[in-house]
Amino acid sequence: MSHFHPLKNLKSDIPASIVVFLVALPLCLGIALASGAPLYSGLIAGIVGGIVVASISGSPAGVSGPAAGLAVIVLTAIQDLGTFEVFLVAVVLAGIIQLIMGFARGGIIAYYFPSSVIMGMLSGIGIIIFIKQIPHAFGYDRSPEGDLSFLGKGGENAFTELVNAVNFISPGALIITAVSLAILLLWETSFMKKQKIFQLIPGPLVAVLSGVLLNQIFSAMPDFALREDQSVNVPLADSFSGFLSNFTFPDLAALANPQVYITAIVIAVVASLETLLCVEATDKLDPYKRVTPTNRELKAQGVGNIISGMIGGLPITQVIVRSSANIQSGGKTKASAIIHGFLLLGSIIAIPHLLNLIPLATLAAILFIVGYKLAKPSVFKKMYKQGKGQFIPFIATILGIVFTDLLVGLGIGLIVAIFYILLNNYQITHYTKREEKEDGKEKMRLVLAQELTFINKATILKALADIPDNTKVEIDATNTQYMHHDIYEIIEDFRISAKGRDIDVTVKNLTEPVEGPTPPKFTVSSHSDKGEDVKEVIH
Template identity: 65%
Template structure:
């Protein structure tokens, strides 16, 4: 009942929290612009399609979703699938698959498929957050140094240009742009100052988000360079690049519509199903991660979220946009910027729409180095050293999946890294259950050995119970007490019954208490 209250109260008081949500929405908007463009480029799609996906994820999804802090948009994790689909189907037919994928997601939400997200261990979710933080940090180093030839949003270890995450860092040393470095350092200094306690207490600085001041400073510096320091001037490739429409007709020409004549093409439905499953999985993982980061510990209704994402996907596909998911990069930036309700996500979507229609030229003045500085802070907060210490203290069975998930994300990609972490987490669960037996034994003064079975006795406890019974010496007194057990696996039940025959042979005085049966512990008839 408590969780239900948190779910349905998660987004009330929107108006009273606008002083937090508007600055947060601005911060996320600034982060989202290059990501939308970069993911579109990575997907082999028109740049404008990435912006459409960002707008639909920011405006449509929050209207239906009850996620307080999640932010939706185009996802890097889908880039490979989208690239292949566009090559195989053509862009207009691919858009039809996006529309159908949205319909599939709505059906999944109605069918209550959102529960899948609850089966991911917290160690894997924490590892995903930390891994994303490390990747964000590393991937922004080239932009901070002025090497902007690669697109934003390339989160895979191996890249299309023949480099990987680490060889890329060595390669960029030959292409350092001093002007970009100065912009990045100035932006970082502002962001650092805004984090100081003395600044947080000042009302004026509370109203002005550090990310916005950093962006304005970056624009100012980049405009000063050509006038006073021409050798430091930033080239076009070092700046945000949004398509600029000369008039309303030019703007409308950038929209593309699905090819509905391909409705009978089975490849459309196969692609749509793939997109729906992968996008839903990414969304559910992001929901779990965002809820963990929420200071108020609000719980997002996952089935409702799938429905919201489905409507956003269909809306995006109908006007030429890429697939949409809830995205951890934007969501974490939103949380770190101080968002309180889903109004922040809506503000970010609204700003994307306004910027595309009215001020694309102004946004094209923002240096990518400035945005890199903002993402440095986001990445650091996701992968703080304190998190590693906390996870280490929880024990090896939680720490190992946490570390493996991070390594998986850094050296492969998002979905594969999470899959590797999940497998290791399951192995650790098996080892933990094997090592920590589902029972304990006591040896009394009269040398009576008491084996008291725990509440849940699964097949994982089979080996330990069998070994313990084998070690009991001849002529002993043994009591096996199942009074506290609500569930006993059949394998364990069979071992105990077999031990009755062995006890007679070893002259063991055996008493079995309340072992009624196996499974639900109903008496065996």
């Protein structure tokens, strides 16, 4: 698609890549912290996700990196396997499994998730991002940045953290949050968007520079000075050899350990599912409605995890926080994801000291906007208008994600969506049509649905029981592609019992079900010798 050639869209992609870089940096560090892994492992995963995965991927707007949804799995796996080096072997193996899944065309899994659940996932993550950034905004934080689960350590949860944040307000952090938020909201106004100069300078970059400036000013004011843990904390290296020493390599002797293979399968399955659902969600957010090739995405993620594991990085998935920030900042092609990877690499080599001056309060303000855009009130209104069948699975997914975690929330949403499918299937079994009287008797026509399972027994029984005595009834099964044997028996029993109620029953195109799916029916029109059209239903 020439319109979306990376070189033609750099004026949109470069500003977007800066925003994604600013969002990704603290998330990479925070997820590493939450995973009980070296901080550099999160940065390595972010760099590989940006440069390697985005280059291979067919996703125009998706951004990959270490995932919050995997943090608990990683933490447990490192403890169970004993060392981080052994865990890295599992990451490499997980990448190989993902590659195999890609070649085996396993990318269709996400298509089985209804859009109400995907929209619920986006809004749920938006709410969690918003809630989790409030402590940073107030200047209080004891939980890691990338933690996207409700429950925290030591009995804390997302809401008790908010209470703590109010009790421990840091005036310096609060002022920086307010100034950063004001800048970001100003950049969102239609007036600013029309000015060419402001189109070239991204609002988040101005917010970050303002945050760094205020941080420097406040450092000379004891009441407003930020503590060390209120700013970004990138590990510093004094020399190139010191930089290289931050890379860790897998302990290949662990290939003899069966536990490593079990961990690899778990990581591969969970990472693939998170990636595919994120792809689905990102494609929905994409204003150009492009479709990502999912099998190619699995292959890209597989290669990314092999490389990440080989050089000491965390497992990688496509990540909705960074992907949505990319889209909302105007990123048009995968160049923005690739550039963000190079920015991460360049920043930790060239300007780690400068990065450590960025207040977490400024990054919280950026993520407030990202979270709000994912869970806007207009999304809730739109889902409500689509009816209960869409709205209730949407709300169930949000509540599940907010009060448990991403995967459990998705499971809850999917179960509720399936319940509604079964409920509809239970309700929509037939329609009844009253016709003109014939021979002094009421005439009715009962047209059966396309698919009738044992779930529909009660509805069919009630419909037949409600037919008045002394009536003519035609039961039409022309459109029915599948009928469970129980439904067939109910209709056959009704034919017999109807005689006692003076009901004349004719049944059209009803055949006894056989094992396996019923062959499709085709209606063939022909012309009789008498000049009449005759319709015959053929299986």
